[in-house]
Amino acid sequence: MSSDSTDLPRTGTNSIGSDDLDTLMELLADHRRRYALYYLRKQESEVEIDELASRIAEWDSDDRERILTELRHKHLPKMEEVGIIERDGDEVRREDTNDPIDRYLDIAGEVEKLP
Template sequence: MVSLDTIFELLSDERRRYALYYLYEKDGPVPIEELVGTIADWEDDPPEEDSWEKFDEIVVDLQHTHLPKTAEVEFIQYRRDQEVIQVQGSPPKFDAFVTIAKLLEQPENNGPS
């Protein structure tokens, strides 16, 4: 069972929240490249000139910090060798917090139109 402290820790970083929001919407494994593209769009308002540099920075940050952190809970599976991640079988408590946080933050309204 996931504790509230764990949920709040997972949601404490904006980039990790964005990853969780996107993963939560998807059924099945999500390629890291797809996840990074979405996060870059949500973070980038207005879009930067050198988006490849931003893309690479997000990849490194996710792979070395945020994805391993999220995979500490049993309902998030990160397969680094296959470069995919998914949320599966999340508890209702987690679902409620992610849903509310996304409604409040609305990251999809941050990116380019």
């Protein structure tokens, strides 16, 4: 975990504080961020942001270009700020996949039932 106070706890931490919970719930409140995280956590390597936008567009039935713009300017920066993803140019990858957020993603995924 970096020294940035917005980072969520990492591997080996089974509990989170209320500030971390607020951050986590804010991240998961947007369905496109959840969709991005569902997809990224299944990938073993970096994913092109265009590919991520295409996948989300399939699930969301919305314009791919609009989703791409939102990813670049809104969702990915927010997820990067808290240390859940890492971007390198037009590639993005999930950080530590043994993260407390995965428990909540599992629950949301059961409800949303995306392929």
